[in-house]
Amino acid sequence: xxxxxxxxxxxxxxxxxxxxxxxxxxxxxxxxxxxxxxxxxxxxxxxxxxxxxxxxxxxxxxxxxxxxxxxxxxxxxxxxxxxxxxxxxxxxxxxxxxxxxxxxxxxxxxxxxxxxxxxxxxxxxxxxxxxxxxxxxxxxxxxxxxxxxxxxxxxxxxxxxxxxxxxxxxxxxxxxxxxxxxxxxxxxxxxxxxxxxxxx
Numbered sequence: 275x276x277x278x279x280x281x282x283x284x285x286x287x288x289x290x291x292x293x294x295x296x297x298x299x300x301x302x303x304x305x306x307x308x309x310x311x312x313x314x315x316x317x318x319x320x321x322x323x324x325x326x327x328x329x330x331x332x333x334x335x336x337x338x339x340x341x342x343x344x345x346x347x348x349x350x351x352x353x354x355x356x357x358x359x360x361x362x363x364x365x366x367x368x369x370x371x372x373x374x375x376x377x378x379x380x381x382x383x384x385x386x387x388x389x390x391x392x393x394x395x396x397x398x399x400x401x402x403x404x405x406x407x408x409x410x411x412x413x414x415x416x417x418x419x420x421x422x423x424x425x426x427x428x429x430x431x432x433x434x435x436x437x438x439x440x441x442x443x444x445x446x447x448x449x450x451x452x453x454x455x456x457x458x459x460x461x462x463x464x465x466x467x468x469x470x471x472x473x474x
Contacts, residue, residue: 288326293318304348305366314343317355319368327466330368331355338362338370349385356383361410374410384431384439387454389413390433391439405443405457416459417450 285308288293295318300311300392307327308320317330330346330353332339340357352371355362361374361383379395383406392404394415401415431439435453440462449461 279375280374285336286321287320287325290326293320293326297406300345300391302346302348309346310350311343311346317343317353328368328382330364331362331370338364338373344380344381347383347385347390354383354385354390356380367444376406377408378404378406378412380404380406382430386439386452387437388457391441391452403452403459405452405459416461 287293287308287310289295290428294312295312296312297313298359299314300309304310306320306322310320310326312318313331319327320419321327331343332347333341333343333438335341340355340360340362342357343355345356346356348366353364353366353368355364359379361376361378361380363371363374378392380392381395382393384391386405389405389407392412394400394402394404394407394412396402396419399420400416402419403415403417404412406412412448424470430442431441431452434440435449439452439454441452442448443450449462451462453460454459
């Protein structure tokens with residue numbers, strides 16, 4: 275690891291009856307906290323020292339409960355849990371706020387200004403990348419599914435520069451760029467130099 279990172283810390287996570295973690299699907303650090311999605315069932319929250327804080331939401335059929343957890347993200351105001359064609363919104367204290375029904379079968383979400391970047395489980399020939407507003411309405415889409423067959427893993431959207439996010443296709447030098455102010459996609463190629471990303 276020392277060859278890849280200038281500095282890293284090992285943080286032991288507190289273990290108790292409330293936070294027994296099996297599989298770890300996703301880890302994100304937001305607002306000085308670690309959010310860990312475990313086994314497509316639970317979202318656990320830890321502080322920077324690894325101390326357990328709380329669990330967000332529950333599986334079930336009641337208010338604020340979901341059947342299976344597909345993905346999540348956190349911004350400065352809310353926590354968003356993605357389930358099958360539904361988005362559950364909680365405040366940062368974990369209090370349930372609302373449920374948003376989605377028209378599309380969204381598999382992943384990334385919070386950006388005014389909405390979410392998504393990966394959509396689409397039919398053959400339909401687009402799989404999308405920009406969805408905060409009410410769950412899909413505004414823009416890109417990348418037909420026949421091209422997306424190169425996607426062999428759950429690939430995240432990555433912030434490259436302010437107002438610019440990239441989605442990298444697996445085993446390829448192709449990037450899909452999303453421009454936040456323009457709210458539109460653009461296909462690009464990239465080279466090794468971080469500052470040299472060119473359209474083609």
